[in-house]
Amino acid sequence: MRITVLDDYQDVARTNTDWSAVTDDLDVVTEHIAGVDELVVRLADSEVVVAMRERTPFPATTLQRLPNLRLLVTTGGRNASIDLAAARECGITVCGTGAAGNAMPELVIGMLIALSRHFVEEDRAVRAGGWQHTIGPGLSGRTLGLVGLGRLGTAVATLARAFGMQVIAWSPHLTAERAAEAGVRAVGKQEVFKTADFVSVHLVLSDSTRGLIGADELRAMKPTAFFLNTSRGPIVDEAALLDVLDRQAIAGAGLDVYDTEPLPADHPLRSTTNTLLLPHIGYVTTEAYEAFYAGAVEDIVAFRAGRPLRQLEVP
The missing domain is CATH 3.40.50.720 (NAD(P)-binding Rossmann-like Domain)
Known part of the structure; x- marks a missing residue:
């Protein structure tokens, strides 16, 4: 299973939590991929994508170009930049991770x-x-x-x-x-x-x-x-x-x-x-990132077992 972690600006995803329970094929992107075409190419083989909050939007037009994507994890409990209805139509499960701290x-x-x-x-x-x-x-x-x-x-x-x-x-x-x-x-x-x-x-x-x-x-x-x-x-x-x-x-x-x-x-x-x-760091703390990435691993494990956690539904 190929997992891509997006927008890891601080380059902490690999060391912040233990990913060994889910894959040895982990692709971490530390820069922001602004162009949709470049994003689609980078995610072409990814079955799982972990999105950091709303840094990378996933509208219907993007989701429809990712036929291999099966699980989209967003850090936090909601993400307005993901088209949940389109994800459902594409057979993509969307899960959140919860958050931590003040x-x-x-x-x-x-x-x-x-x-x-x-x-x-x-x-x-x-x-x-x-x-x-x-x-x-x-x-x-x-x-x-x-x-x-x-x-x-x-x-x-x-x-x-x-x-x-x-x-x-x-x-x-x-x-x-x-x-x-x-x-x-x-x-x-x-x-x-x-x-x-x-x-x-x-x-x-x-x-x-x-x-x-x-x-x-x-x-x-x-x-x-x-x-x-x-x-x-x-x-x-x-x-x-x-x-x-x-x-x-x-x-x-x-x-x-x-x-x-x-x-x-x-x-x-x-x-x-x-x-x-400031560069949108309101939620960027050690504690929050630990909760985000640990939650992402939990989501992937649960998805593979057929029991998705914290699944986001269309309002």
């Missing part, structure tokens, strides 16, 4: 501090021989506005309150009662953007949330406020975000997700000076 909420708090206290700028200044060039706000007493209060948004709220922050939130179906349970005050969408010192996005990308945050919302933010997106790039109108950053209409932005990933080398975000740009 990595993304921790990253959000780290980004809040790094942005407001200008970590990157001060680090560069010290290395160049400088000393103390910036000043910025602490978190205690500041207001964090959450766009989305699901599992991850709630975890971010808990950590933020531990730092003495006031937390407000909006999402399309959020009730005052649900917000109160999380120690958060539910407000209108515009109030989040008008009043918060930090706005952080925690929504799932869908047809209803694509482009949900646009020019009206971003232009309503205070000039001293910071914007963070660790969810999915297309939830935010990228052109509108670039506009407020270029005009310095907001204090800055922390981004871990983008419309196109990896972020193209010539992308205008790379030249912005009031941003903290």
Whole structure:
């Protein structure tokens, strides 16, 4: 059985878990294969593919060109970039692995501090021989506005309150009662953007949330406020975000997700000076990767035994 592991950027898949129970024919791809034709060629003989989250999409047009594929494992519990209906039609079983840890909420708090206290700028200044060039706000007493209060948004709220922050939130179906349970005050969408010192996005990308945050919302933010997106790039109108950053209409932005990933080398975000740009590492921790790859091995063993684990079904 040929198994291909995709997008192992850190080159840790082989050493992160024991693959001996499933195969001696393991193909690990450390780079991202951007072209569909090249991807199809690379996966032509693979019966099993392990996809790292949504780094490589599998729409119907790709799945139909992989006649030997029988099992597609996605790390995590869901993957919006896999066409589950097409996979079923092609006779491909799709399984998840589950996840581990509280990595993304921790990253959000780290980004809040790094942005407001200008970590990157001060680090560069010290290395160049400088000393103390910036000043910025602490978190205690500041207001964090959450766009989305699901599992991850709630975890971010808990950590933020531990730092003495006031937390407000909006999402399309959020009730005052649900917000109160999380120690958060539910407000209108515009109030989040008008009043918060930090706005952080925690929504799932869908047809209803694509482009949900646009020019009206971003232009309503205070000039001293910071914007963070660790969810999915297309939830935010990228052109509108670039506009407020270029005009310095907001204090800055922390981004871990983008419309196109990896972020193209010539992308205008790379030249912005009031941003903290991370390479989609919200879930990238030792603990998460251990759970991902161990789960992938479990999925393959179970599939070979005719008892698929954590199978993803068409909604």
